[in-house]
Amino acid sequence: MNQSNPSPVLSNPALAAPGPDAIRNYVRERYGAIALQEEAGCVCAVSSGCCSDAAAGTTYGEKLGYSPAELAVADGADLGLGCGNPLAIAGIRPGETVLDLGSGAGFDCLLAARQLAGTGRVIGVDMTAPMVARARANAAKSGYPNVEFRLGEIEALPVADASVDLIISNCVINLSPDKPRVLSEAFRVLKPGGRLAIADVVATQPLPEALREKLAAIGACVGGAALVDDLRSLLAAAGFARVEITLRENSRAVIREWTDDATAGDFVVSALVTAYKGARS
16 A cells, blocks of 8 residues: 555444444445545555555556556546456447446546447446545546446445446445345346446455454455355346356455455455346347
């Protein structure tokens, strides 16, 4: 982490066995504080060094799979909160309606708008009012008129049924204490033949209690990670077909920097996930 930009200090970061409300409140407080930082770059991790690898000349965004050209699209929109590049697997087509779950400061939404090249529409949903305000400012500054941001929870999307062609998300679903509801809502708003393309953190073995029950670890995108097979089952239960989950094993080193427990990367890894509502169109 950039030492001039420390993590926000939050209340009650280590409550045992937190319930859904405690998790939502903590996540909202954590990311609201991040949005209000004047220069919030690379703030998901708690340790130093996540923004760049000076020896390799590699930025954090490049480690996640973004190109330098993509990273230059919207100054101030990339807060270093992702765990991959969902646009790399999205296959955006002209005229599509794209929905971003947990859109943050709007970085992936602006990249989607750039790919749509003036066609279609991009909707970002985030539960944190300061993030929505920051995203709207970034969109106005970037000059993309086909992007809008809505305040809401991904467990109850403020989006009409069957109105979206593509859903993207970047390191957000793991934060939800009600993942079945998130995926059910995603299925609801997708058109028949629509698709999901997300980057998220998944567990490759059961998480120890020290990570699973610590709010700081949940907020850092580790403690709430679903097991790979559980995520596959949740997607199927929501109605999704043609589920593909690709693990990014080289992400473990980065994940070890996200919490004060360096073993986190032994248990979780970032993944790229695709799934379809019905047959592939």
